[in-house]
Amino acid sequence: MSNQRPEHTGPPELYxxxxxxSKYASNSHIVKIQTDMAERAIELLALPEDKVGYLLDLGCGSxxxxxxxxxxxxxxxxxxxxxxxxxxNKEDDEDPTKDLILRDMGSGMPFRAGTFDGAISISAIQWLCHANSSDQNPRKRLHRFFQSLYACMGRGTRAVFQFYPENEQQSDLIMSQAMRAGFNGGLVVDFPTSTKAKKVYLVLMTGGVQQLPKALTEESEAAERGQVQNIGRRVFQTGKKGKERIVKGSKAWIDAKRERAQKQGRDVREESKYSGRKRKTKW
Known part of the structure; x- marks a missing residue:
């Protein structure tokens, strides 16, 4: 049924x-799935472990x-x-490591050449495959998007798109426009035989031809997921083995982010007595 796909209902800015x-951001099931897919996308970026990356989150949502x-x-x-x-997204104003831009991906990227060390996109690219007005051409919008994205990526970097292809033709359309813009790469399909666990990632690379990462399978799930979870855990450690993990959203977590941003030369908000306090639930 077409009504099962939100992109069939109209443009995303209206949907x-x-x-x-609000429903999307507060749904614990959605948050869990989107978090897992973002973890996998970052893993597929294969960023250097000793470098702070400057990344682009396309369709960043909440x-x-x-x-x-x-x-x-x-x-x-x-x-x-x-x-x-x-x-x-902006309500988390204690996070000094992000900037937010209101823009339609299909209109192209407004960034300087070679700006980013990588890009990820979760559940967004398929929206560009639908025309929501008479002057919109999905093929042209996809090409404009990928061409401008390629320009603002550093050479040798990657862009990873998790998406839900409607059919093989839609996957071919997206990949063909990406390759036409200069990218190389292809699809990585995790758990291809599973109805629920199957996830599709388009891994695009700049520079020379590189081997695609291996997809996850039922047999590799424990080992692969363990590696991803360990990466996520390491960034919360206080720096010495055996110390307790810092809880995300706590004052200590916010202070650590603020210190990291200051070391990177970024402007950050001054410390406040409200830092780390829980906000009231909005209804």
């Missing part, structure tokens, strides 16, 4: 209104994937076409 954005980027110690720019989603 993700205040009500839908900030679920951005939280994962921050947890890995990277700085990021989030781009989304939904103002309500970005407003929810």
């Amino acid at each position: 993700y209104n205040e009500t839908e954005s 900030g679920i994937s951005g939280d994962v980027i921050t947890a890995h110690g990277h700085v990021w720019v989030g781009l989304d076409v939904s103002l309500p989603m970005l407003q929810i």
